Amino acid sequence: MAAAKRDTLALIDRLMLEMIEQQEHKVLAMARQIHPGLTTEDIRNPHDFPDLIQNGIWNFEDGILSGLKSAHMALRAKLLESVE
Numbered sequence: 001m002a003a004a005k006r007d008t009l010a011l012i013d014r015l016m017l018e019m020i021e022q023q024e025h026k027v028l029a030m031a032r033q034i035h036p037g038l039t040t041e042d043i044r045n046p047h048d049f050p051d052l053i054q055n056g057i058w059n060f061e062d063g064i065l066s067g068l069k070s071a072h073m074a075l076r077a078k079l080l081e082s083v084e
Contacts, residue, residue: 006079009075009078009079010079012075013072013075013076013079016068016071016072016075017072019068020065020068020069020072023061023064023065023068024040024065026061027043027058027061027062027065028040028043030055030057030058030061031043031046031049031052031058034051034052034055034058035049035051035052038052043062046062
């Protein structure tokens with residue numbers, strides 16, 4: 001893979017990490033508004049908190065976070081392909 005392409009993918013990788021971090025903060029803040037005191041670990045298991053599961057807006061934002069993480073893993077896989 002050309003160096004320029006690798007550099008571009010690396011730049012996108014960093015951007016994805018920033019977007020994921022921002023969305024994680026948003027999802028946690030929303031979760032804490034719905035159910036005060038929740039931790040980042042708690043929201044990894046939202047089925048333990050029915051009030052989260054019942055909140056459509058929170059589920060939407062959590063879905064955005066899942067999508068960002070999935071896209072990031074696909075990008076990382078592509079980056080690893082270029083190393084091999």
